[in-house]
Amino acid sequence: MFEQLVIAAKEAYNKAYAPYSNFHVGAAALTTEGQIVNGCNVENASYGLTVCAERNCIAQGVIQGQRKFTELVVYTEEDVLTPPCGACRQVIVEFMAQNAKVYAVNHAGEVKLWSVAELLPDAFTPENLQK
Numbered sequence: 376m377f378e379q380l381v382i383a384a385k386e387a388y389n390k391a392y393a394p395y396s397n398f399h400v401g402a403a404a405l406t407t408e409g410q411i412v413n414g415c416n417v418e419n420a421s422y423g424l425t426v427c428a429e430r431n432c433i434a435q436g437v438i439q440g441q442r443k444f445t446e447l448v449v450y451t452e453e454d455v456l457t458p459p460c461g462a463c464r465q466v467i468v469e470f471m472a473q474n475a476k477v478y479a480v481n482h483a484g485e486v487k488l489w490s491v492a493e494l495l496p497d498a499f500t501p502e503n504l505q506k
């Protein structure tokens with residue numbers, strides 16, 4: 376399953392729209408129903424409107440009716456593995472359990488693995504909104 380996620384993340388990577396940073400990213404996630412969804416980063420001439428691959432991937436899952444993901448792969452062709460940015464970590468926490476897995480993978484086949492809890496300890500979650 377991990378290898379299929381890497382393939383899906385690479386497919387998304389090849390669609391990245393990143394003319395400003397030239398930093399292409401693809402992501403793929405596995406839903407609890409066994410479906411794979413993917414997404415790439417989409418930049419904008421108004422730079423701050425850029426959306427990362429991870430958030431577009433999760434949004435794609437939500438569009439497909441999927442709100443729970445067990446694994447997410449972030450793929451780049453950089454020598455240094457790419458971790459999710461802070462904004463994406465917050466969005467990941469919304470849709471992935473604390474023990475769910477997030478992998479960074481590169482073209483050399485190097486892999487780094489984190490749990491969601493490691494990426495964003497003591498996260499603000501929907502539970503914090505309960506009065």
Ligand SMILES: O=c1ccn([C@H]2C[C@H](O)[C@@H](CO)O2)c(=O)[nH]1
Pocket residue numbers: 393396398399400415416417418425426427428429449457458459460463
């Ligand atoms: O984990 C990451 C880190 C960065 N980016 C994108 C945002 C922007 O388009 C480019 C450079 O920051 O890479 C992602 O998609 N995911």
Ligand SMILES: [Zn+2]
Pocket residue numbers: 427428429430459460461462463464
């Ligand atoms: Zn991000």
